[in-house]
Amino acid sequence: MENLRRIGVGVGLGVLTLAIAAPSASAHGTFGQATLTGWAALPARTFVSASDPSGSLLGGTPSNGVTPPFDDQPIQGFSGIVRNGDGTFEVLSDNGYGNKANSADFVLRIHRVAPDYGKKTVDVVGGINLTDPNSFVPFPLTRADRVLTGSDFDVESIQRATDGSYWIGDEFGPYLLHFDRAGRLLQAPIPLPDVRAPENPLGNPNLNSSKGFEGLAQSPDGRKLYALLEGVVAGDPAGALRFNEFDTVRQQYTGKRYVYQLEDPGYAIGDAIAVDEDRFLVIERDNGQGATAVFKRIYLADKRDRNRDGKMDKTLVADLMNLADPRHLGGASNVFTFPFQTIEDVVILDDRTLGVVNDNNFPFSNGRTPGQPDNNEFITIRLTDSLHADKRFLH
Template identity: 45%
Template sequence: MNGSGAGRGIAAALGFALVLGADGAAAQRAELAGWARLQADTFTSGPPSGQFDGQGVRAAAPRFPSQPVQGFSGIQFGPACGVFWSTGDNGYGNRANSPDFLLRIHRLVPEFQTARGGSGRLRGDGFVPLADPDARVAFLLVREFAGDRLLTGGDLDPESMVAAPDGTFWLGDEFGPFLLHFGADGRLLAAPIAFPNGAAGTVRSPQNPAVAANGTAPGAVSAANLGASRGVEGMARMPESGRLLALLEGTVTGDPAGRLRLYTFDPARGTFGDTVRFYPLDSPAHAIGDMAAVNEREFLVIERDGAQGDSARFKRVFRIDLSRADADGVVAKELVADLLDTANPHRLGGFGLTYRMPYLTIENLLVMDSRTLLVMNDNNYPATGGRGRDVKDATEMILIRLPRPLALARGVGRPAGCADPLAGVRR
């Protein structure tokens, strides 16, 4: 989706590059303003893990001595300035190989490298363990009889998160898919909440406990109506109403290909809104990575292809507008940043004049201020291929400066009183 030859020539003459949005409109490139990295082999306390393969077969010994600090799939401002909450996903790729992976919300502290210097180090600073001590979950847990009822990647797959003003957390799961409400201490506060599907009942993935328990008779159609690993990949809090906006990663059976449902949920009432809108993928083969609020009607969405490394072609941030939807409920969409074509004039991270984020999955997005976004990949530990075929994927957290400001609602962006990590950097 590059501009025409004439458009590129004009852009070069003016000293900036152009890319085209979903509507064909030209946009200037975003710029890399901050970079930090967490090395792939980073671990924290907890039991050994990685002992099971994709079929659930147990090996003689675990691959890892404890729990990895990796697989981040949602990010929010943390409990102190310069600290971020990020949820780990289900672990090593699927339910069968992740029963020894403990679900946690991690505290991350970046020391960004900017034009003024900086270490470029990203480090973990503890975590909140997720557990169900009050037996809110109706199905059998992996650690049902362990005494702690800690939640694992064999139970749930959190892929998105919202840190609520009251200190609690809302997580979006893919196995149900479910909405999950946790206390500040990681205690599950209510039973998992299923997503409605009109007269058809609820949205169900193949990993949904009801689907998995009943199975499918030979030759019968599966009771699942959503693909595996296609649940609540994006979620954000609407800043004025306090409602949650949840975005599925896959198309529900019966919906047009390449259209993803956007649900609203009222935490105060515990009810979903009557109107379901749709996010339009550029290609049905694409997926979304995360979502962040700009204001009550505008949100940012990461959309990506299924490739990585030199093969990656599409890792982009779009702005959608809920108030601009067509007769079918499909929302308008506009390009904001191309994560494979970000200007890097200060060669941050040791990269050249163009920064590429070519990882398979990029699942963390946060609005820092009207011109700055925080983006971070999910490295799918211990996967390889993003920065080289045989290189273990690290976690990279970046700050990108947008060429045009966003119309932020009050309360969106860096918390009041917290310093700008780009303070003193020429913009």
């Protein structure tokens, strides 16, 4: 989630499936128009039952018709997704309300959700809180019980290892965080060498706030992670984002990094996942919503850099503002748009189908309907060609 913005409200859920074309060496080649094949939504006003109160630091100011504080924890802000293989997904809520100062009573959590595209609904079927019971975090936490909150970390990306543990990318360090399958931190947060956000307790930041690890990809064998910064490190070229390689066996960065070049320095990335050893799907977006949303796209990025320009090769696979909708799954129009400010989840469903989910920034975003909080929408889209993904990602 971006820093708290003066914008509308929304929570909801929708999944998108899309098909992806074969790899291309072209920096700006394109696939054909992707097609919407499924739509479901989780209502904005969905909360964890019998949980702790939340939103007390928002000042009681209404936003998009929603007035904080809340009696329970909102189920919102989905910033990462993992496929379970049984039709359900693990989705990661980010830091809560946009920044460290206003999110101390938002509990960091992984939710298990089950979209039903026939009914166009999403059920929340479980979840775990993220905790640090063994005191691996070296700085003071918000809660004495060591349940992690949005004032401790801004979790924005997630991968599940073969042993069932979770690797999560944070923006406040930026750190890599390793949790067991019950959400308990397994080791001290792992910092990115020579890069610090303003929230990092060591000071001397060279990265803007809310610009840490927005994307986290895992190699097919699970031995490498690739952590993509959302923002540019001070001194790097405009729009050039560092994609950092981490060895999960040696538990250290390898020193290898790649450059993902934004189409415009004012854009941002929303997620990054692996397709095979060399290629990744990356969501790239502008900062608009609703009528001002123009650029919301998914690229296939290749770290082999075949044109030798020092940047990952990019191929456009889906324009989320221009999806064919011949069955009118998302409305009366033949064209479906995904006009949300933040779109932070992409997952491979099969070799030509992707799932995509927005981050609704509850209660602040209103990209779908002005004055109403966005739902978290789950959409599925089909691409015009196959991804030719590593088969280990297709199970």
